[in-house]
Amino acid sequence: MTRLIGILVGLVFTFVVLLAFVFGAWTFATEEVSPTAEHEFHLAPRHASYQFDGALGTWDYQQLQRGYQVYKEVCSACHSLKLVGLRNLAELGYTEAEVKAEAASWVVPGIDPVTGEASTRPGTPTDYFPSPYPNDVAAAAANNNAVPPDLSLITKARHHGTEYVRSLLTGYRNPDTFSVDGKRLKEEFPDFETPAGLHFNPYFPNLNLAMAPPLTTPGQVTYADGTDPTIEQMATDVSAFLTWTAEPTLVRRKQTGWPVLGFLLFATVLAWYAKKQVWAPVKPKKRKGAVTATATPGDHEA
Amino acid sequence: MSFPWAKAYEPKAPLMRFLDERLPLPRFVYNAVGAGYPVPRNLSYFWNFGILAGFCLVLQIVTGVVLAMHYSANALVAFNSVEHIMRDVNWGWMLRYAHANGASFFFVVVYIHIFRGLFYSSYKAPREMIWLLGVVIFLLMMATAFMGYVLPWGQMSFWGAKVITGLFGAIPLVGEPLQIWLLGGYAPDNAALNRFYSLHFLLPFVIAGVVILHIWALHIPGSSNPTGVEVKSESDTVPFHPYYTAKDGFGLGVFLIIYTLFVFFLPNALGHPDNYIPANPLSTPAHIVPEWYFWPFYAILRAFTSDFLLPAKLWGVLAMFSAILCWFFLPWLDRSPVRSGHYRPLFRKFFLFGLIPCMAVLFWCGGAPAEEPYVMLSQIATAYYFLHFLVILPIVSLVERPEPLPYSITDAVLGTPADDGTVKGHMIQGENARPAV
Numbered sequence: 001m002t003r004l005i006g007i008l009v010g011l012v013f014t015f016v017v018l019l020a021f022v023f024g025a026w027t028f029a030t031e032e033v034s035p036t037a038e039h040e041f042h043l044a045p046r047h048a049s050y051q052f053d054g055a056l057g058t059w060d061y062q063q064l065q066r067g068y069q070v071y072k073e074v075c076s077a078c079h080s081l082k083l084v085g086l087r088n089l090a091e092l093g094y095t096e097a098e099v100k101a102e103a104a105s106w107v108v109p110g111i112d113p114v115t116g117e118a119s120t121r122p123g124t125p126t127d128y129f130p131s132p133y134p135n136d137v138a139a140a141a142a143n144n145n146a147v148p149p150d151l152s153l154i155t156k157a158r159h160h161g162t163e164y165v166r167s168l169l170t171g172y173r174n175p176d177t178f179s180v181d182g183k184r185l186k187e188e189f190p191d192f193e194t195p196a197g198l199h200f201n202p203y204f205p206n207l208n209l210a211m212a213p214p215l216t217t218p219g220q221v222t223y224a225d226g227t228d229p230t231i232e233q234m235a236t237d238v239s240a241f242l243t244w245t246a247e248p249t250l251v252r253r254k255q256t257g258w259p260v261l262g263f264l265l266f267a268t269v270l271a272w273y274a275k276k277q278v279w280a281p282v283k284p285k286k287r288k289g290a291v292t293a294t295a296t297p298g299d300h301e302a
Numbered sequence: 303m304s305f306p307w308a309k310a311y312e313p314k315a316p317l318m319r320f321l322d323e324r325l326p327l328p329r330f331v332y333n334a335v336g337a338g339y340p341v342p343r344n345l346s347y348f349w350n351f352g353i354l355a356g357f358c359l360v361l362q363i364v365t366g367v368v369l370a371m372h373y374s375a376n377a378l379v380a381f382n383s384v385e386h387i388m389r390d391v392n393w394g395w396m397l398r399y400a401h402a403n404g405a406s407f408f409f410v411v412v413y414i415h416i417f418r419g420l421f422y423s424s425y426k427a428p429r430e431m432i433w434l435l436g437v438v439i440f441l442l443m444m445a446t447a448f449m450g451y452v453l454p455w456g457q458m459s460f461w462g463a464k465v466i467t468g469l470f471g472a473i474p475l476v477g478e479p480l481q482i483w484l485l486g487g488y489a490p491d492n493a494a495l496n497r498f499y500s501l502h503f504l505l506p507f508v509i510a511g512v513v514i515l516h517i518w519a520l521h522i523p524g525s526s527n528p529t530g531v532e533v534k535s536e537s538d539t540v541p542f543h544p545y546y547t548a549k550d551g552f553g554l555g556v557f558l559i560i561y562t563l564f565v566f567f568l569p570n571a572l573g574h575p576d577n578y579i580p581a582n583p584l585s586t587p588a589h590i591v592p593e594w595y596f597w598p599f600y601a602i603l604r605a606f607t608s609d610f611l612l613p614a615k616l617w618g619v620l621a622m623f624s625a626i627l628c629w630f631f632l633p634w635l636d637r638s639p640v641r642s643g644h645y646r647p648l649f650r651k652f653f654l655f656g657l658i659p660c661m662a663v664l665f666w667c668g669g670a671p672a673e674e675p676y677v678m679l680s681q682i683a684t685a686y687y688f689l690h691f692l693v694i695l696p697i698v699s700l701v702e703r704p705e706p707l708p709y710s711i712t713d714a715v716l717g718t719p720a721d722d723g724t725v726k727g728h729m730i731q732g733e734n735a736r737p738a739v
Contacts, residue, residue, distance in 0.1 A: 002634040003696040009628075010692025013621050014685045020608040021681035028674045055567050083385050149579075153385070156570065157578035205588070246578075249388070249395045256396065257566025264562055268555030271548070278548040282343060282540060284716050 037189040041180055043171070043202045045163035050240055052250060055258075059244065059251050061093035066223050067241025068092060070234050072105075073221050074214050075151060078143060080131035083152035084245050087125040091248055099125050106130055144197045146210035155239065156246040162239045167203040169235035172213040175200040304333065305340045305524065307536040334521065340539035341546055342527035344715050348422075349525065350553035351415040356513065357554060358408035363506050365401040366450075369394075373453065375499035377492040380455035381580045399569040405447050406572045407561050409595035412440060417661075420632075421653055423641040424526045430633040431519040437629045439512050444596070444626075446505040449498040451593055452490070456577030461590045463490040463498070469603070469622075472615040489583060529714045530641025531707055538711035589671045597668025598661055599625055601680040602687065604672055621684065628691050635692065638699035640707065648702040652694050660686045 051060040068089070071081070086103040094102060103123040108130045110121035123130065132148075133139035139147045155161030175194050178185045180202075185192055194200045198208040215231045223229050243250065311332040313319045322329055332338045372391050374383035387394035416436070419425060425433035448466060452459045467490070471481040486493030524533060533539055540546070564571065572594060576587050592600055602625050606617035628635075643650045660683045667680035708714035 002631055003637070006628070006631055006635045006692040007696060009624070010688045013624065013688040014693075016608070016610050016617055017605050017621070017681050017684045017688075019610055020606055020614070021678055021685070023608050024674065024678050024681065028678065033674075083382065083389065088389075153578040157575050159575055161575065247388070247395075253395060253399075253566055253569070257562065260562050260566065261559065264555060264559050268552065268559060271552040271555045275548040275552045278544045282545070 037185065037192045038206050040183070040188060041178070041185050041202055041207060042205060043167070043180070045160045045167040045203060048163050048166055048236060048239075050162065050236075050243070052240070052243065055254055057251060057254060059092075060240065062225055062227075063237050063240045064092045064244050065094070066221075066225065066227060066233075067237035067239070067244075069223065070215075070221050070238040071151070071241055074234075075238065076129075076132060078132055078139075078148040078211075079151045080133075080148075081129035081152050081245060082131060082150050083128075084248075085125070085128050086123050088248060090125075092244070103127065109134075144210055148211070151242055151245065153246045155243045161246070162243045164203065165242055166235045166239040168201060168209075169215050169238070170231055171201045171203040173200055173202060175207075178202065304338065304521070305533065305536070305539065307539075308333070308340050309337050309541060311336075311338055334517065335547070336543045337541040339521065339524075339542040340533070340536070341525050341542050342533055342538060342711050343540045343545070344527050344529060344711050345525065345546070345549075346528050347549075347553060348414070348418040348528075350550055350557075351411050351418060353550045354411045354553065354557050355408065355415055357557075358404060358411055359506065359509060359513065361404050362401065362408060363510070365397050365404060366503075366506065369397055369401055370503060373499075375453065375496050377455060377495050377581070380453065380495060384454045396565070399565045403561065403564045403569060403572060405450060406593070406595065407557075407564070408443065409447070411557070412443065413595070416440065417658075420657070421643040422526060422528060422530060423636060423638070423643070425633045426636070426641050427633065428523040429520075429526060431522075432516060433633060434630060435512055435516040435519060437626065439509055439516060441626060442505055442509045442512065446502060446509065447593065447595065449502040449505075451577075452495065452498045453502060454577055455495060455581045457579040457581055457585075457587050458574045458577040458590070458592075460490055460581035460583065461587055462592050463494060465590055466592070467494075469615075469619045472613065472619045474616070490581075526641065527711060528642060528644065529708055529711055530645065531709075531711055531714070534710045535712070591669055594665070594669060597666075598664035599668070601664040601668035602684045604668075604677065605680045605684040607677065607681075621688075625687060628688075632691070632695070636695045636699050638702060638704065640704040645705045645707055646698075646702055647705060648698050649695075652690060652698060656686060656694070657690050660690065 051058055051063070071079075086106065087099065089102050090096065090099045103125045106123035106127070106129065107120050108123040108127045110119055111117070112119045133142060136147050155165055158164045175192065176186055178200065192207075194208050198210055199212055200207060201209045215234050218228075218230045220231075221229050221234055227233060247253075311322070311329040313322045313328065318328055321327065329338075369387060372383065372387045372394060374380060384398065387398050389395075391397070419433065419436070448462070452463045463485075467481050467485050470484060471477045473480060482488060484494075485491075486497060524539075527533075574591065574593075591597075599622050603618040603622040606614050606621055608614055610617070612620075638646060638649065640646055643653055663679055663683040664687065667676040667683065670676040
């Protein structure tokens with residue numbers, strides 16, 4: 001009876017899903033799906049190498065400091081970094097005095113100690129990075145109705161985030177001349193348009209991005225360590241910095257992994273030999289043609 | 303119950319004797335996972351996954367309880383409290399990655415455990431209760447994992463909760479009120495987050511309880527084994543300790559090495575980047591996907607796209623739940639007297655070249671966007687899934703002619719029964735073997 005009901009239920013589900021398959025296949029075969037510009041011309045992030053890549057990666061503190069400078073002088077005009085504390089700058093290799101000075105260079109919301117009214121004051125290491133806008137409504141109003149995302153986790157919140165940020169910052173193109181593999185966007189999709197207030201960028205999923213190109217001229221930032229501030233360099237540095245903000249413990253995590261792995265390998269090798277030794281008396285010894293057991297399991301005492 | 307030759311617990315130390323007379327807990331452990339539990343001597347490494355699943359449960363409870371000390375289940379601060387764990391709590395990043403990847407590895411282990419049971423028909427008499435309790439554990443795990451994924455309150459948390467609770471809305475008449483009752487509102491918000499947190503904390507202990515019943519039921523008939531032939535004499539078994547404690551120790555080491563590689567070097571490989579974006583009810587992600595371990599069932603849900611008598615969504619929901627619920631009936635659907643797939647040529651073909659590729663396709667399509675050709679592929683795989691469990695298994699068990707079974711486990715291990723005329727006699731004596739006609 002169970003089997004009969006089972007077979008019936010199974011056949012019903014199979015029939016219904018195969019019916020759906022037939023309809024789906026029919027639609028698939030007869031209706032032409034018109035390709036979209038987003039599908040044809042969206043680019044995967046360009047590959048880039050960083051010192052923190054790989055299982056042995058470490059931070060390049062000079063690069064992180066340069067990236068911090070780019071964030072501070074360019075990105076922070078619109079993007080917040082809410083989850084990062086100013087005290088965390090110490091992890092980039094700044095001394096205590098430098099952290100205090102850096103913190104003081106940020107203006108944070110405060111309270112007037114006399115009147116209790118809202119005011120501002122210089123930051124201290126106990127503050128978090130201040131947001132450029134008091135709230136999302138103000139952020140949207142100032143940015144053509146698109147709220148600039150918080151950057152704290154941006155490299156973890158996108159596929160291949162570090163490379164995505166770098167590609168996006170250097171990826172602005174002219175849509176009229178843009179082509180991929182010899183195919184021109186404007187020839188394939190003559191109707192494609194970048195609306196006013198948006199900017200064409202093939203690394204952005206729908207190709208039109210609200211953010212205006214932030215890195216426009218080489219030398220936009222003057223690096224303290226003398227590195228040549230090309231657009232490529234600034235984009236690489238700030239993407240490295242944002243990898244740190246997304247996971248300050250990244251290098252520590254990898255460095256912790258090695259001893260853990262080493263211990264486990266050692267323990268597992270020991271466990272393998274222990275297992276072999278324990279099982280030796282009851283494993284059949286294979287000789288030519290004949291197989292004999294050396295002991296019955298019950299005889300064995302550990 | 304145990305076999306007559308099981309070693310008896312004989313405490314020698316005065317303290318152990320004192321304990322044994324008052325609270326015989328050491329005796330209980332000795333008979334459960336000590337030298338007092340005789341186990342078939344021929345278990346393969348596929349039999350390690352039960353212990354590994356138990357280890358994963360303990361791992362999840364231990365890391366989870368510590369994470370709960372730092373997490374805040376309020377929609378306003380939940381996302382930031384997880385980042386507080388990642389950034390400010392001592393070793394918080396490791397705890398969270400261990401817990402998140404621990405969930406994935408728990409499912410890897412349990413899927414292997416389940417499919418081992420399917421291949422060796424571990425659900426057959428006298429082990430039906432073990433199997434039924436196992437399916438209950440799997441359902442509880444799915445509920446627990448789903449609610450756990452909501453807690454970080456990222457985009458996938460929110461939209462996953464919305465889609466999954468929305469499934470209940472497909473039920474006729476009571477669907478919508480039921481969905482509102484489950485969520486405590488019209489959409490996931492603080493009420494839903496709080497109750498999910500409460501249940502996510504509670505359910506692992508319920509799982510632990512059912513696991514105890516699962517192991518209790520296991521100790522009545524004893525462990526199954528790769529030949530599917532029941533234990534006949536003492537030479538068929540070895541005491542659990544030290545034989546299987548040693549073998550499980552090695553298996554645990556290999557498991558931990560792979561797990562560690564993910565926790566420390568690829569901690570986000572099994573997650574979705576969108577869950578690092580705070581939940582936003584006004585912005586729908588391009589592709590809403592659950593965690594990878596739900597993909598086969600998500601693929602089945604989405605495979606039903608035509609409104610045949612019932613709405614497509616309702617078909618999908620019915621099919622998704624039936625896909626797991628049909629496992630409850632396996633002991634009565636598959637009536638072949640032979641357990642092990644090694645001796646069932648037809649069943650083996652359907653299992654290895656039907657069910658396994660079907661599951662692979664369902665896994666793949668469940669994580670893919672709802673576009674062609676993924677939908678068509680998942681439809682074919684879904685059809686096979688139901689055919690396999692509900693139609694093929696019952697019919698195969700009727701028409702298949704199994705291969706000769708070894709007389710006993712000892713014979714299988716030592717290879718004593720030669721391929722001479724005695725084999726037929728062995729088969730008739732073998733309690734599971736049907737006489738060759």
